[in-house]
Amino acid sequence: MKLFVSEAVHDKEIVDTVFEASSGAIEAMRRDGPEQVVNGAFGTYFDETGKLLTFDSVYRAFDQVEDIQKAKYASSIMGSEEYRRAVKDWLFEAVGFSPTCDIIATPGGTGALSSTIKNSLMPGQKVIYPDIGWGPYVTIAKEHRVAIESYQLFSEAGGFNLDSFQETCERVMKEQGKVLAFINDPCQNPTGYTMTESEWDQVQSIVEKLSQSGPFILLHDIAYIDYNRKGDDYKRMFKRYETLPENVLVVIAFSVSKTLTAYGMRVGAQVLFSTNENQREKFMHACANTARGVWSTVNNGGMRVFADLALDSTLKKSYLAEKSDFVTLLNERAAIFVSEAEAVGLPLYPYNEGFFVTIRVDRQVIKNELHLKLKTLNIFFVNVYGGLRVAICSIPKKKLYGLPGRVKAALDEILAARNDHSPST
Ligand SMILES: Cc1ncc(COP(=O)(O)O)c(C=O)c1O
Incomplete structure (x- = not known):
């Protein structure tokens, strides 16, 4: 029988682990009240009162954007000229250099x-991802009918796994040129790891060397x-991106x-x-064509407010001051969770900074069981490869105190019920 969907996409059922975990948390909050629920599923920033964080500096500037700007199409498929200038300023000129690059909104x-x-791979070719990564990476590859090859994110010693990155890239280069x-x-995302300068130096030398065998695109x-x-x-x-080899x-x-x-x-x-x-x-032309053929133009009011904030020193200053308080708050939340996890012996992947911490659970059956058990305790995390992602961006400090202990107790109960005394989780 002929299907409504094309043969190419008939098996594309969407299972988004983040949205799935988030809807569980919302349901529990409705049922038992927000105070009874630890919502560590959302990947968006919530303040200490449990409200989605909205920066005043951003939304008052957005109020100043004229209706016409919000209503109209962007002036270019590539994004408005002031937006692209603002991105360049934000990422590079703010730290004193002005590289040659193309920017597409x-x-x-x-x-x-x-x-x-x-625009870089044909269907059937392979994209290389970290084994522990943002879930929708997989969805995006599927969308383009591209296969996935993974490198191990962490080495045994706990840093970026350069050997695995190199081997995986070499293998794929050999296969598809x-x-x-x-x-x-x-x-x-999801571990909160930040690479060291030296790890980046070594990634750069792997990329440069391998580019002698074929085009290397680093996303x-x-x-x-x-x-x-x-x-x-x-x-x-x-x-470092200004002087890379031509390939x-x-x-x-x-x-x-x-x-x-x-x-x-x-x-x-x-x-x-x-x-x-x-x-x-x-490559830029191909991406501009994708823009026109897939989404047309990007939200004009959004581009305008970003440009206003980036290019007006007073607005930028107030944004930076406001944001800095919330970076501090994230660090405080992380300090609570990480130090308590250490104290109770709950294993985590290396964490440096950012929205997420990931509890390390190597065995998938134990991890899945823990994920389900925590749900019964109204604790909602996202199930990721190799562990459970805790969105500290969405958990207020008062709910973080004691949380690692509760998770560790749940894990110990699971292991005890299985009569499992192995040192690894
Ligand atoms: C690692 C990572 N990359 C990219 C994105 C894309 O976010 P957006 O499309 O909302 O800008 C996200 C969002 O959660 C993310 O976590």
Whole structure:
């Protein structure tokens, strides 16, 4: 029988672990009241009163954007000129350099990730992801009928697994003569890991060396960049992208959703770096075509408010001051969770900063059981590869105190019921 959906997409049922866990938390809050629920599922920032954080500096500036600007199409498929100038200023000029790059506005960071896969790989080819990563990466690959090859994010010693990254890239380069690899840094989702400068140096040398065998496209997902502890200093690392060999294209995926706590505005960008201007331009045209053919233009009011904040020093100053308080709050929340986890012996993946911490549970059956058991205790986390993601961005401090102990007790009960005394979880 002929189907309504095409044969190519008939098996595309969507199971989004984040939305699934979040709806469980919402249901429990309705049933038992918000005070009785630990909602560590949402990947959006909630303040200490449990309200979705909205920066005053952003939303009062948004009020000032004229109705006409909010109503109209953007002036270009690539994004408005002032928005692209603002992204360049935000990411590079703020730390003192003005690189040659192309900037294309996208609907959130997601649009940037999706367009990059679509325009660099053919269906059936492979994209390289970290094994522990943001769930929708998988959905995006599926959307473009691209297969996934994973590198192990962490080495045994607990740092970025350079050997696994290198082996995986080499294998895929050998197979398909081309590599597209994703790195999410800083504040990796879901672990909160941030790579060291030396790890980046080594990634760069792997990329440079391998690009002698074929095109190497590095997708640098910086969704949480504005929540790292070093602040703008992190952005200095982008300087390394100015002088890469001709066979390397770097695509930075930027998300205004997180930076401005404006998830619903759907604004982001692809920033393209390559010393091969001709190839870079071709890639830019392909991405512009995707924009026109998939979403048309990006939210004009959203682009305008970002440009206003980035390019007006008074507005930017008030945003930075406000945001800084919430970076501090995240760090305080993390300190509670991480130190208590350590005290009770609850294993975590290496955490440095950002919205999420991940509890390490190596065995999938135990992890799934723990996830379900915690739900019965009104504790909602997201089930990810190798563990459970705790969104400290959405849990107030008062609910973080004692939480690692409750999780550890639930885990111990599961292990005891299985008569399992193995040291590893
Ligand atoms: C790692 C990562 N990349 C990209 C995104 C894209 O976000 P958006 O499309 O809302 O900008 C997210 C959102 O949660 C994310 O966690």
